[in-house]
Structure formats: structure tokens, C-alpha cells
Amino acid sequence: MTQPKAGDPVWVDLYTADPDRSIAFYGELFGWTAERASEEFGGYITFRKDGKAVAGGMGKMEGGVEGPDQWTVYLSAADARATAEAATAHGGTVVVPPMDVGDLGAMAVLGDPGGAGVGIWQAGSFGGIETAAIVNDGKWRDHDGAPSWFELRTRDYETSLDFYRDVFGWNDTFAMPEAPGFRYTTIHSTSPMLGGVMDASGFLPEGAPAGWTVYFGADDVDKAVAKVVELGGTILSPAEDTPYGRVAAVADITGAGFHLGGDVA
CATH class of the missing domain: 3.10.180.10 (2,3-Dihydroxybiphenyl 1,2-Dioxygenase, domain 1)
Structure with a gap:
């Protein structure tokens, strides 16, 4: 990175x-x-x-x-x-x-x-992720198996944004145009944006906690989802095309959830 x-x-x-x-x-x-x-x-x-x-x-x-x-x-x-x-x-x-x-x-x-x-x-001597996918102009780069997007889904949208600005110094965020049921702010206002915060108050199931999720890149999201199931994992949300690529939510063999992301099919 x-x-x-x-x-x-x-x-x-x-x-x-x-x-x-x-x-x-x-x-x-x-x-x-x-x-x-x-x-x-x-x-x-x-x-x-x-x-x-x-x-x-x-x-x-x-x-x-x-x-x-x-x-x-x-x-x-x-x-x-x-x-x-x-x-x-x-x-x-x-x-x-x-x-x-x-x-x-x-x-x-x-x-x-x-x-x-x-x-x-x-x-210190270790900076963190040494390879990561970048989403640029709607295309994923260097992404298969690499962390590619990081997203907070929360019921406390404004409060959470204030917290991260005050505590972590987020001073370059970008609020995307709002639509019914959709509020989203990216960590940076220019590419690479890296991640964002979603107002999930309208769709998080009752009792489901707020949380951060990581998207790992996949050359073929549908094949990756099928592989997850073959290996004993589960599908949390089937693969679908979005304006930002094809994504799916899955859980690994012990139940840890994550997302898969790639170019539109």
C-alpha cells in the first residue's frame, strides 16, 4: 500500500x-x-x-x-x-x-x-498490508485474494462519523449523494478511497451488531463463492452486480464473515 x-x-x-x-x-x-x-x-x-x-x-x-x-x-x-x-x-x-x-x-x-x-x-518495522486491491474508475486492480475495501456498517451513522473524525483524524471524507434508504461516506474524497461508512439502520437485522467488514478481491466472484461453499463455508448474501463491481457476502469454515469483490460479471 x-x-x-x-x-x-x-x-x-x-x-x-x-x-x-x-x-x-x-x-x-x-x-x-x-x-x-x-x-x-x-x-x-x-x-x-x-x-x-x-x-x-x-x-x-x-x-x-x-x-x-x-x-x-x-x-x-x-x-x-x-x-x-x-x-x-x-x-x-x-x-x-x-x-x-x-x-x-x-x-x-x-x-x-x-x-x-x-x-x-x-x-514500527511493519507497516501493514503489503499488497491491496485498488478500485479505480470502477475496475479492480491487483486484487485476487488481496484486501480491497473496508466498510463500517452502523445504525449510528452521524455519531460514528464524528467519532472517527475526532479519534482517527478523518478530515478528507466524502458524503455520497443520498438516496432513499442510502447514506454513505467514503474515508477519502479522491481515489483510492479505500473504504467507507454505511448507514445500515434500515437493513441490519434486529440484534445484529454494527461492524467493520473487509472485502477480498476475486478474479471471478461467482467462482469464489462456489469455492467457499465447497470448502465448508456459507453464503450470507448471493453475488450481485452493483455500480462498484460484483460483490457477495460469505462466511468461512468457522463462521467468520467477509465480502468478496470484483469486476461486474
């Missing part, structure tokens, strides 16, 4: 009940390889595509953070501890307190005022 701005999505990682099955699933789906760190780093998994880091993973540990299997999106911050303090001052919560990760950087996980979890990554 190019040099990130404050608040840019820079990393994603998987919290999974079964690291071995997850490694096999994503290896078959995207051609990812996996490296496990030493016990010093809790056996953290780094997924790579063509040798470049694209995502991380961590198995659930006894006494660790409770929660469903899920992907977490991390936003860039110059100072993880100061950002966590700012989050609590602006109505957020700290789920995982800031901690150093060797010389790689520092991380934390927050809860925003709308109830969505989001990570902080303060880069």
Missing part, C-alpha cells in the same frame, strides 16, 4: 476457534500461505499472497477475549495509546488495551459508539 494517512485501514486479522482449519480454508480459497510466529507472539499467523503480507490471524486462547470468529479491521494511528485515550473521551471503549508487538508496532482494539469493534495499528 502507499503511505497511509491517519485513520487509513492498514491491516486485517482473523480471530478463529480453529487456526488449522482456517489456514487450510484461505489457502484453498485465495492461495494464501501461512507463517506462524513464536510463542513470544502467541503463535500469531501471517497470511501471505505471492510472498506479501495480506492479513493476520490468531487462535482463541483460554482466558482470552470472548467473542465470535470474526475479521477485525485496523486503522492507522501515529500513537496507539493516545488514540485509545481519545476513543474513550469521545464515547468509545477499549476492548484490548494498547500493547507493543516487539519492534513491529503497537496495537489495540476499540469499540466505537455504535458498537462496532475496530483495531488500531501504530506501525
Whole structure:
């Protein structure tokens, strides 16, 4: 990725009940390889595509953070501890307190005022995603198996936008033209926009939490969806064409949800 701005999505990682099955699933789906760190780093998994880091993973540990299997999106911050303090001052919560990760950087996980979890990554020797898809003029580039879009779906649209502006320094957002039932703001006003915030108050099922989701690129979204099912995953929302490409929502073999995105069929 190019040099990130404050608040840019820079990393994603998987919290999974079964690291071995997850490694096999994503290896078959995207051609990812996996490296496990030493016990010093809790056996953290780094997924790579063509040798470049694209995502991380961590198995659930006894006494660790409770929660469903899920992907977490991390936003860039110059100072993880100061950002966590700012989050609590602006109505957020700290789920995982800031901690150093060797010389790689520092991380934390927050809860925003709308109830969505989001990570902080303060880069040290490791900056984050080393390859990522870019959506430009409606076309996806360098995208198969790469993180391509990062999206917050929330019932607290205005409050959440204020939170991310105040805490992460989003000062270049772009509010897309509103339509009935549609409100969306992108993180940047110019390409590459990287992601955005959707007002999901009209379609999130009752009881379903707000949350960030990651889109992974696919050369052929329909084939990728079929592969997900073949590998034991599930379809959450069938593939469909949108003005921004063909997308689908799926869950992996242990139930962690994510999206697939590619060019219109």
C-alpha cells in the first residue's frame, strides 16, 4: 500500500476457534500461505499472497477475549495509546488495551459508539498490508485474494462519523449523494478511497451488531463463492452486480464473515 494517512485501514486479522482449519480454508480459497510466529507472539499467523503480507490471524486462547470468529479491521494511528485515550473521551471503549508487538508496532482494539469493534495499528518495522486491491474508475486492480475495501456498517451513522473524525483524524471524507434508504461516506474524497461508512439502520437485522467488514478481491466472484461453499463455508448474501463491481457476502469454515469483490460479471 502507499503511505497511509491517519485513520487509513492498514491491516486485517482473523480471530478463529480453529487456526488449522482456517489456514487450510484461505489457502484453498485465495492461495494464501501461512507463517506462524513464536510463542513470544502467541503463535500469531501471517497470511501471505505471492510472498506479501495480506492479513493476520490468531487462535482463541483460554482466558482470552470472548467473542465470535470474526475479521477485525485496523486503522492507522501515529500513537496507539493516545488514540485509545481519545476513543474513550469521545464515547468509545477499549476492548484490548494498547500493547507493543516487539519492534513491529503497537496495537489495540476499540469499540466505537455504535458498537462496532475496530483495531488500531501504530506501525514500527511493519507497516501493514503489503499488497491491496485498488478500485479505480470502477475496475479492480491487483486484487485476487488481496484486501480491497473496508466498510463500517452502523445504525449510528452521524455519531460514528464524528467519532472517527475526532479519534482517527478523518478530515478528507466524502458524503455520497443520498438516496432513499442510502447514506454513505467514503474515508477519502479522491481515489483510492479505500473504504467507507454505511448507514445500515434500515437493513441490519434486529440484534445484529454494527461492524467493520473487509472485502477480498476475486478474479471471478461467482467462482469464489462456489469455492467457499465447497470448502465448508456459507453464503450470507448471493453475488450481485452493483455500480462498484460484483460483490457477495460469505462466511468461512468457522463462521467468520467477509465480502468478496470484483469486476461486474
